[in-house]
Amino acid sequence: MTDATPDRIDGVAAKGRLDRLRAGLKRRHAKETRFKWYGRLAIAAAMLFLAVLLVRIVEQGHTAFYTHTVTVPVYMDPARIDRAYPQGSNFEQLAAEQQLARMGIQDDAAGTRAAQMKRLFSSELKFVAADLVSKRSEVIGETVPLAVPLSDDADLYLKGEISKDTPEDQRRLTDQQIAWLDRMQTEGVIGSHFNTALFTNGDSTQPELAGVLGAVVGSALMLMVTALIAIPLGVGAAIWLEEFAPKNKLTDIIEVNINNLAAVPSIVYGLLGLALFINWMHLPRASPIVGGLVLALMALPTLVIATRSALKAVPPSIREAALAMGASKTQTVFSHVLPLAMPGVMTGAIISMAHALGETAPLLLIGMVSFVPGVPAAIDQPVGALPSLIYIWENASERAFHERTAAAIIVLLVFMIIMNAAAIILRRRFERRW
Amino acid sequence: MKFRIFRSAEDQTGAGPVDPTETPRMGGQVLPEVTPSKARAGAEPRLEDATPVSNATVVDSPPVGPIKIAARDVSVFYEGKQALYDVSLDIPDKTVTALIGPSGCGKSTFLRTMNRMNDTIAGAKVTGRIAMDDEDINDRSIDPVLLRARVGMVFQRPNPFPKSIYENVAYGPKIHGLVSSKAEMDDVVEKALKRAGLWEEVADRLQSSAMGLSGGQQQRLVIARAIAVNPEVILMDEPCSALDPIATARIEELIDELRERFCIVIVTHSMAQAARVSQRTAFFHMGRLVETGDTEDIFQNPRERRTLDYITGRFG
Numbered sequence: 147m148t149d150a151t152p153d154r155i156d157g158v159a160a161k162g163r164l165d166r167l168r169a170g171l172k173r174r175h176a177k178e179t180r181f182k183w184y185g186r187l188a189i190a191a192a193m194l195f196l197a198v199l200l201v202r203i204v205e206q207g208h209t210a211f212y213t214h215t216v217t218v219p220v221y222m223d224p225a226r227i228d229r230a231y232p233q234g235s236n237f238e239q240l241a242a243e244q245q246l247a248r249m250g251i252q253d254d255a256a257g258t259r260a261a262q263m264k265r266l267f268s269s270e271l272k273f274v275a276a277d278l279v280s281k282r283s284e285v286i287g288e289t290v291p292l293a294v295p296l297s298d299d300a301d302l303y304l305k306g307e308i309s310k311d312t313p314e315d316q317r318r319l320t321d322q323q324i325a326w327l328d329r330m331q332t333e334g335v336i337g338s339h340f341n342t343a344l345f346t347n348g349d350s351t352q353p354e355l356a357g358v359l360g361a362v363v364g365s366a367l368m369l370m371v372t373a374l375i376a377i378p379l380g381v382g383a384a385i386w387l388e389e390f391a392p393k394n395k396l397t398d399i400i401e402v403n404i405n406n407l408a409a410v411p412s413i414v415y416g417l418l419g420l421a422l423f424i425n426w427m428h429l430p431r432a433s434p435i436v437g438g439l440v441l442a443l444m445a446l447p448t449l450v451i452a453t454r455s456a457l458k459a460v461p462p463s464i465r466e467a468a469l470a471m472g473a474s475k476t477q478t479v480f481s482h483v484l485p486l487a488m489p490g491v492m493t494g495a496i497i498s499m500a501h502a503l504g505e506t507a508p509l510l511l512i513g514m515v516s517f518v519p520g521v522p523a524a525i526d527q528p529v530g531a532l533p534s535l536i537y538i539w540e541n542a543s544e545r546a547f548h549e550r551t552a553a554a555i556i557v558l559l560v561f562m563i564i565m566n567a568a569a570i571i572l573r574r575r576f577e578r579r580w
Numbered sequence: 581m582k583f584r585i586f587r588s589a590e591d592q593t594g595a596g597p598v599d600p601t602e603t604p605r606m607g608g609q610v611l612p613e614v615t616p617s618k619a620r621a622g623a624e625p626r627l628e629d630a631t632p633v634s635n636a637t638v639v640d641s642p643p644v645g646p647i648k649i650a651a652r653d654v655s656v657f658y659e660g661k662q663a664l665y666d667v668s669l670d671i672p673d674k675t676v677t678a679l680i681g682p683s684g685c686g687k688s689t690f691l692r693t694m695n696r697m698n699d700t701i702a703g704a705k706v707t708g709r710i711a712m713d714d715e716d717i718n719d720r721s722i723d724p725v726l727l728r729a730r731v732g733m734v735f736q737r738p739n740p741f742p743k744s745i746y747e748n749v750a751y752g753p754k755i756h757g758l759v760s761s762k763a764e765m766d767d768v769v770e771k772a773l774k775r776a777g778l779w780e781e782v783a784d785r786l787q788s789s790a791m792g793l794s795g796g797q798q799q800r801l802v803i804a805r806a807i808a809v810n811p812e813v814i815l816m817d818e819p820c821s822a823l824d825p826i827a828t829a830r831i832e833e834l835i836d837e838l839r840e841r842f843c844i845v846i847v848t849h850s851m852a853q854a855a856r857v858s859q860r861t862a863f864f865h866m867g868r869l870v871e872t873g874d875t876e877d878i879f880q881n882p883r884e885r886r887t888l889d890y891i892t893g894r895f896g
Contacts, residue, residue: 393702463739469700470735471752471805472728482741 203559207552209305213341213354216267216330217293218245220275222286227279229286237275238264241292249329262323268295268354295343296336298353298546300327304336307545318545344553348520349530349538353546356539358557360521364434364514364529365503365561371438371525372445372502377495379442380449387450388457389479408447415444416508424512432513432528440508445498452494456487488576496569500562506533532558643860643874648673648813648843649694654708656689656698663689666708667869669862673812676835676844678858678875680851682890685864687847691815694845695731696724712813729756731813732806737822738798740790740805745782748790748801749773752809768808776804777834796827803834807842814838816846820853832857851891855879863887 220241227235242263246253253259271294278285278292295301299318302308308317310324319327330336347357387404391397419440423429429436460483468478484491509515514534522529530538532554539551649671656664664686671677679687689698696717698704710717717727729752740748749769752758759765769786773779778800782793790801799819806814816835820828835844835857848854854861855875862872863884871884882888889895 461739463735463737464741466697466700466735467739467741467802468751470695470697470728470733471755472725472809473751473755474725477755486742 203552203555205552207549207554207556209307210344210549210553211341212338213343214296214301214304214336214338215293216296216336217291218267218335219289219291220244221289222275222279224287227286229279229283232276232279233272235276235279237272238267238269241267241271241275249326259322262320263326266297266300266323266327268297269352270294270355295354298544301354302546303327304331304338307549344550349518349535351517353542353544353550356547356550358532358535358554360518361530361532361535361554362557362561363521363523364437364518365532367434367522367525367529368437368441368531369499369503371434372441373495373499375439375442376445376449376498376502380446380498381453381491381495383446384450384453384457385479385484388454389483390475404447404450408451410447411507412444412505413507413511415440416511418443419508420511430526430528432516432518434522434525434527434529436512437509437514437529437531438525440512441502441505444505444508445502448498448501449494452497453487453491456490456494457483459490460486485576489573492569492573492576496566496573499569500565503562503565504533504558506537509534510537532561643670643672643675645672645675647671648712649845650711650714651690651693652709652711654690654693654706654710656686656693657705657707658701659703663867664693665868667864669869669872671843671845672860673843674839674841675860676839676846676858677860677862678854679845679847679862679864680849680854680890681864681870682895683849686867687862687864688817689867690864690869691817691845691847694813694815695728695733697728697733699724729809730811731815732809732811734799734802734806734814734816734819736818738795738802740793740798740801742789742791744787745773745790745793745801746786749804749808752805756809758809772804772808773801775807775838776800777830777837778804794827796823796830799823799827799831800834803831803838807838811842813843813845816844818847818849821849828853851879851893863890865890 218241220237221244223240226240227237239260242260243253246259246263251259271292274292274294278290296304299308300323303319303324304327308319310321314321327336343355344357346359347355348360350356387397387401391400419436423436423439424431429439464482464486465478468482469475473481509531514529514531515538516528517538518528518530536551536554536558539547539554647670651667651669651671654664654667655662667686667690669690679691681687692698693706693710694712694717696706698706706718712727712730715722741751743751746769749772750765753765753768759768770779773782778797781797782801790798793801799822803814803819819835820831823831832853835846838844839859846854846858858875860872861875861878863870863878863882863886865886871878871882871887873883878887879891882891
């Protein structure tokens with residue numbers, strides 16, 4: 147209260163006070179309105195960034211979800227197929243020459259046209275044909291239709307990613323190849339369909355054959371190891387620290403260290419994993435067991451902190467009620483405190499698992515960025531992981547890997563959404579609604 | 581004998597010690613102006629010699645009947661800070677003993693020594709001897725879990741478990757292994773709820789959440805939970821402070837009924853409540869037991885000046 151408005155409640159002073167209050171009120175409301183708008187702006191900005199990110203990824207990645215296949219009848223010329231060792235036969239050359247002949251194109255003496263035609267087919271043709279011949283040798287001498295993916299560059303052209311307008315020396319397809327592709331497409335030799343290879347294959351050096359299954363399985367195995375190790379250990383440690391541990395110097399030190407560990411950069415955990423699990427314990431490099439252990443170490447502090455705060459949030463009256471009923475400390479914790487803290491514990495577990503799923507840096511150090519073809523099935527075999535696959539593909543020189551990188555990111559995001567949805571359902575189950 | 585405000589007229593006109601013309605009451609509170617002069621006269625000369633209160637003042641109004649809990653020189657320290665000073669108090673069985681006093685006077689602290697709930701607070705230390713049926717409850721051989729099965733407790737705020745009404749009442753018998761079959765458990769739950777006067781209100785919704793009950797119902801549920809294990813003593817820490825007057829009246833009636841079976845110790849801020857429900861009263865101040873005696877005596881003839889000042893509302 148200032149001198150201008152005395153404390154007295156006579157008519158004039160009271161009126162002055164009311165005016166001042168009104169003026170102040172206006173300012174206060176204006177402040178509130180401003181703050182609301184700041185909030186809306188912040189949310190809008192965040193949504194915008196998210197939308198840009200998603201649109202960009204989908205825009206880049208959606209083309210990876212379909213692909214082009216060429217179906218060519220191949221006469222299995224007995225003269226050019228090695229019956230004893232079909233893998234050694236040059237099926238691609240055979241198919242290319244026959245395709246040229248069908249299109250009525252004369253090859254030159256050096257065979258450059260056949261070589262160019264050959265480059266439109268995926269190298270898978272060789273394996274498909276060799277597989278067929280070694281399984282059914284009676285096809286030799288017959289004409290069989292072979293359906294194989296187009297090579298990555300041909301596929302990109304048909305998706306519109308390689309333009310005819312680009313000067314010939316600056317694109318990976320010649321004018322001639324482009325003309326053939328156009329002709330083959332109008333003739334119905336080339337068809338487009340869903341890219342199942344992306345989901346059923348492991349990594350490959352050929353973009354048209356590369357898939358994410360190996361990495362998905364690798365990530366899943368790794369996450370399983372992480373969850374099995376980190377969740378019981380982390381929740382157990384948190385329960386002990388919060389409910390049972392005496393409050394002394396030692397537990398203080400432990401607490402400070404856990405908080406510090408949560409802030410340690412993940413690459414340091416990778417170094418630790420390299421030194422501890424690979425160099426000292428001689429666990430197999432790049433295997434899900436090592437990856438899972440490293441990610442578990444990384445997830446532990448977050449998990450402990452989240453669980454402890456969930457336990458702290460349980461009202462002390464529940465503890466007192468249980469203890470006063472003669473429940474032992476353990477009974478109090480496990481039948482009253484922990485069930486109430488469960489939603490919080492689950493959230494902590496989900497966040498740390500999702501974090502572990504997307505972590506790349508520690509994987510670099512334990513060898514998980516190496517090229518791993520095929521799909522792993524055991525936790526002690528080398529595997530890839532989704533984030534490291536994204537990293538590898540992003541660095542690949544073939545342009546076709548770019549769209550696949552975006553596709554792999556979409557797969558990773560879907561993986562996370564599935565995980566989170568599962569966790570939310572689980573949490574709902576645990577959360578007893580009253 | 582006690583005086584009540586929620587009791588029937590015949591109760592009040594009965595052989596009560598209080599002549600209404602002599603001690604007018606307003607809301608159960610004894611008004612300072614009309615406190616019997618003999619009490620004041622009795623208190624005045626003690627003013628000089630009675631501080632600090634020695635245990636000697638405590639003994640001259642001993643309770644009648646068997647003693648359930650005998651506390652001798654009980655002191656409590658919280659992280660080195662003393663909260664309770666040498667309290668010696670006899671608590672008779674099948675009686676309601678009220679612990680009164682201003683906030684922070686140590687009455688709740690003392691209450692919590694009787695079921696060793698202070699053990700659960702880090703840095704709390706209890707010295708002295710508390711004997712229940714001549715057995716030192718602080719003895720190493722006494723398991724606090726077992727002790728708390730014998731000494732139930734009701735807290736200030738109703739704190740039912742966030743489970744069903746049935747599960748709340750069944751919890752004690754279950755963890756202590758007191759029943760062997762579902763039918764027996766149903767019986768125990770029903771009896772406890774009936775004794776707590778809650779059965780009629782919840783009989784048709786035993787499986788619904790205890791959190792859906794009103795505050796007063798929750799507090800009666802908590803009492804049912806405590807008596808389901810058939811304890812010997814029930815401690816109540818301001819059981820009505822979060823309740824409205826009607827719910828309070830029901831709890832007080834219930835306390836009066838339970839007195840026939842249990843030894844009850846109740847901490848209360850309400851003078852009127854102490855007067856209504858208790859037969860014995862102990863007045864605490866600054867961590868010390870100032871005065872104890874029959875409730876009637878404490879409220880009409882307090883020997884200590886501080887007791888008089890407190891019960892007449894001059895401080896606290």
